[in-house]
Amino acid sequence: MTKDVIALTPRMPDPAALLVALAAGGTELDVAVTGEGAVLQLVGAGGRPLVSVEAPVLVQVPGEVERLLGTPSATPVWWTETRASTAVPEAGELAGAVAGRLAEVLGGFVWPRGAGRVAPVAVTSEVSAAPAPEGALPTVDVVTESTAVVLADRPLVPLTAWLSDVLRTTAGFGAALQIVTPGHCRLSLPLRTALTGAPNRWVVRDPECGYYDGLSGAVLRWQDGTFTPDRDGAGQSRPAQAFQQVDDSGERRLTVSFRTSRPAEEELLLGGALETVWRALTGEPPSGWGTAEPVNLPWSPRQLTDLARSRVPEPTLITVVGGPGRPGLATVRVSRTSAGVEEDVVLSLGYGSSEPVPLEAVAGLAETLAGGHGLISMLVTVGPGRRDLSLAPRLVAPPLPVSFTLGGDGVAEVTLTHARRPPLVVRPVQVGPSKRPGLHYPLGDGTDPGAWEALESLLSHLRASGPAGSHGPGPDPRGRG
Known part of the structure; x- marks a missing residue:
């Protein structure tokens, strides 16, 4: 049962x-x-x-x-x-x-x-x-001084309200949350994001090695009340054989990670930038939003804004989903800063092996966000991943960069002259208002691994001129969070 x-x-x-x-x-x-x-x-x-x-x-x-x-x-x-x-x-x-x-x-x-x-x-x-x-803790299976362990056995393990509460509670005590599942289980994208970074872990039971980390593949052992990597005499962890099974279905995931900032005015309405991106890539607005899974509320920028205002000065983290025709999931972190209200968004869309990924829409998105949504930066990547956006405990190649966009404030900080001359073959395109333009840097079509070197070279060039590093993309650009 x-x-x-x-x-x-x-x-x-x-x-x-x-x-x-x-x-x-x-x-x-x-x-x-x-x-x-x-x-x-x-x-x-x-x-x-x-x-x-x-x-x-x-x-x-x-x-x-x-x-x-x-x-x-x-x-x-x-x-x-x-x-x-x-x-x-x-x-x-x-x-x-x-x-x-x-x-x-x-x-x-x-x-x-x-x-x-x-x-x-x-x-x-x-x-x-x-x-x-x-x-x-209620509904937690094992609690030690350092770790709360939850045993789960369902095809897809989501970030439910109770699991989100456990995560907040353990973080408040400086403890870890470790979710233990059989090898056939998958994680939802919001839960995978929440577990990013040790000591939180996805622990997978395996008949050959015992346990391994479902995100890194490292073999684990239970030691001193927590799961830790099983290291050899040289201090190196070893990979689980089960983790090495690569998915070759041809399904892909498009990820758009961007950050915006706007003045904290009374008429400010949140979620507009995300809805703009969603419509441009799918032809439809988001379907629903909520603070946990299942996502239960119909899409409403007004209600989202009211919730974020009620939680100030604490940040608000929400999950947004799309309709069943095009799998889409976004995490949005709303924060009050000295400059105004910041939205840090990671949107992922799933595509089958024969479905085209709408990369042609990316340049227009850069223009629109830089022109009317207070864009700080945007990174677009595409890589292998299940169309339904769930995560299996298997090795997945990192996504490849498609483009990077730096908003007007970031360009002004490094100077337009410096930002226009990156060490790239393709020249940047000016976007947004002419008085304070941003720059859009094409990096590839999502098939060239060399795009990573181009992105790292670009970011090093921008940081070398001043504080532009503060305008880099929020999440890990290699798609790990």
Whole structure:
């Protein structure tokens, strides 16, 4: 039985329906509330959590259920996620019974198919009487002084609200989040981005080497309460054989990473630059946005702006998705700076082996963003990657640069004369307003590995003239974050 079971219902799970569902464990189990009221738990004797029921989410974005679960569903639909403890053998069936009863009372269905049941589940294991460890995080499987370990086994592991909370909590304590999955699991792009950089890790179980890092391929071992690279006598880590299996499907991923800054005026509306890029590359606006997965809200720059304002001075991190016809995902970080409001955006679009990547639209994007959206910089790359934008624990060649654009402020800092004369064969194109122009530097068509040397040469040239390095692209240009 899977550990995660989801009820998808056309009606909202009200208190009465939740009480019926929670009765699946009989009268001997207690109900506890945690996560500031957002999580209900069925607990055994001594307070041992057996099943956690997350707050229901109304998913209004078409295609989002199918993206995450592989199961088509009409929208809007209420998504109620249950998570079973791995310490109790009966907990998986109990989670299925809770979700099954919700679906029975409210209509709808349970994912995965066949996991739901309506008969009560008796919990007889002695481990149910063991108390929860002091300070344990809800729904986390193992907690040590340095690491929170989450065990997951579903085809696609997303950055859910509870997982995002665990990540924030562990970061606040200076601890790591390490997600352990079987080799057949994939990560969603937002979760992969959130796990970038040690000590956070994606740990993959492997019958040959035990465990390996799903992002780097390094063989891992459990030592001193955390997963660390298994190093040889020379201090070098060794790669897992399973990680070396290269995907040759021909599918590709176009990534547009850009940063904008505009004055913090009352009429400022966020998300406009992202929507402009999305329309130019796909012909449609984004479909939805949210702070976790599933992305549940229809696209609305106004609501996005209101949320970011409510969180000042703290930054706001959101996920944006496209329609099912063209897989698209973006992460947006909104920050208040001394200069105004900054949006740091990484947009990825997926393409099949026979689908053309719209690189011809990139030059026009540079002109539009530099002219009316306060562009600081933009980097465009294309490389291999699944069309659905999920990540498998396999080796993937890095993307190749297509172009780099430096906005008007950056060009002014290094001087237009210097910025116009990079050590490149192709000359830059002036973009944006003539009084404070930006420069667009074509680097290649996404097939020449030499484009990396051209980009590094360009950035070194720009930094050599002053503080232009502060205007470099936000994410790792080689596509690792």
